[in-house]
Amino acid sequence: MFRPAAAVGISFVIGLxxxxxxxxxxQYLLLFVILAVPLPLLEPKGRLFFLLVGVYVALGVLPFSNYRGTLATATISEYVLMSCAVLCxxxxxxFMFDRGGRSNIEYSALSWGTKHVYVFAFICTISWLFLVKVYGQHGILLFNQFGRFDVGSYDAYLVKAASYLPLYFVASRRFRYKLRDFLLYILMPLLPTLLIGSRGGVLMVLLGVCCVVYVRISVHGRPGDASRLRRVLVGLIPLGYAVxxxxxxxxxxxxxxxxxxxxxxxxxxxxxILVSxxxxxIHLGLRETVGLTNFILERGVVNDVVTYPLFVADFYTLQAGEQISAGRALASVVGSVADGGLTPGLLGALRLDFGLSLSLIVVMLLSFSVAATARLAESRGLWTMLWALTLIQFVQxxxxxxxKPEYLMAYMVVLIAWLVPRLVLKV
Structure with a gap:
């Protein structure tokens, strides 16, 4: 009980x-302290979660370049407070889900059978068919980066639908370290998303796959499993960077x-120049969102484009008629040199409509959902899959x-893969 309480205490002290x-x-010193000092106090999955947040904030906030100018002290302070909210x-x-040091946990992997293969094949076929449709209308989007902004919301979501299926597969009893399984159940569902130009989405799913494998190894790993996972992780780092x-x-x-x-x-x-x-x-992409947040806070930019919060504006694009996306609404206020929308990061998006206190409460609730599912992930394959999915959705x-509606669609896809074969078995 000491470690969780210490983490909460540190977050309050640094926040004040x-x-x-x-x-x-x-503020830079406090940012370093809050991101580095509490890590040993967290259990491994919580440590991974906070490390991902910390790396993002550090690479975006720390002045590795003068891109987007110098950050205001108030902006750095709000990033410190957001990091404190996540840690808290x-x-x-x-503290709430502490298992009292019990290590012998009976793990129940997800079921797998012929009906699961049929569900996988059906969802993958939908993604590939809509990829063909999108390529026929907009060209090869893997090389035409701007063309993907013209793809309709429904088409884009359906192309990406199969990309979350690998999370179910690696949490199931069928999972083995075999090339055939990797090609069929991991690479095949991910390719449509990569070919539509969503590199980040593919990397996030691969991160989720590694998270599921980590839990399974930690619960009932066999000799050699840990070394295999290390090799996979070491290989994914340069691969992810290359993408x-x-x-x-x-x-x-x-x-x-x-x-x-x-x-x-x-x-x-x-x-x-080589270092640059x-x-x-990595740096410029993260600095872009931090710089936008700094602009929003310094200029007092607020949402005066639509009557609902921009944080959920993309859900309104699913309605009939012409609806502006959140990113393009922000671009219309801030200004942009390209046709696509802007992404201000979670802090900037919340501050467009909410005050600091309410924004931090939202961050805490979202962070708690990740941390809570992490503590439940060691008991059942379903929770393992949901933790990995919740983690990568939070990072995005x-x-x-x-x-984005895509985040809810991801849960629908993996739950369909879990539920439909169970219902068919009962018929």
Missing amino acids: ASLAVDLSWV SIGIAD VALGFFLRRGSDGVYMTPSELHAAYFNTP YLVMP LFHRGFA
């Missing part, structure tokens, strides 16, 4: 200190819309800022 001091260097939620969940970097440099081509990498290096970096090129794909929401 952040509110009391108005110096940038102190993890500590509360650890992000490829998309970044393709998008930053000499089309006159965005600055080229050489122009970015000359304008914003003081490091050798290595950090650009943390980066984009605006809730």
Whole structure:
């Protein structure tokens, strides 16, 4: 009980200190303390969750370049407070769902049979058919990055529908470390999402796959399983970076819309060009959202485009008629050089409609949902799958800022894969 209470206590102390001091260097110091010091106090899955948040905040907030200018002290303070809110939620969940040190937990993997294969094949067929439709209407979106902004909401969601099926497969009894299974049940569902240009979505699912495998190994791992997982993780890091970097440099081509990498290096970096090129794909993407949040807070930008919160505006695009997405609504207020929308991150999106206190409450509730499912993940494959899905959806929401129907669709897909074969068996 000491560790969860200590994590909550640290979050309160750092939060109060952040509110009391108005110096940038102190805020950077508090940010370092809140992101690094409490990690040993958290259980492994909570540590992973907070580490993902910490890496994102650190790479976006710390001044690795002067891209998007200098952050205001108040902006840094709000990121410190948001990190405190996430840590506090993890500590509360650890306290509420503490298992009293019990290590011998009976794990129940998800069922798998012929009917599951049929459900997988049906959902994958839908995704591939809609991918063909989208390519026929908009061209090869893997190389035409701007074309994906013209794809209709329903078509985009249906293309991505199968991408969450690998989470069910690795949580099931059928999961084995075999190339055939990887190609059929992991790569095949993910390819439509990659081919439509959603690199981040693919990386998040692969992260979720690793999370599920980690839980299964930690509960009843066999000799050699841990070393296999380490090899997979070591291989995924450069692979993930390569996917992000490829998309970044393709998008930053000499089309006159965005600055080229050489122009970015000359304008914003003081490091050798090779170092700049290595950090650009990650740092600039995160700094973009942090810079937008800084702009929103400094200029007092509020949502005066639609009558409902921009945080949930993308759900209204499913209605009949012309509805503006949250990202494009923000772009109409802030301004943008491209046709796509803007992503201010979770903090910036919430602050467009809500005050600081309510925004932190929303962050705490979302964080608690991740931390609570993490504590339940060691007992049943269903909870393992739902924890991994909730974690990756939170990471995507943390980066984009605006809730999307796709997040709910992901839960519908994995629950269909779990529920439909069970109902058919009872008929």
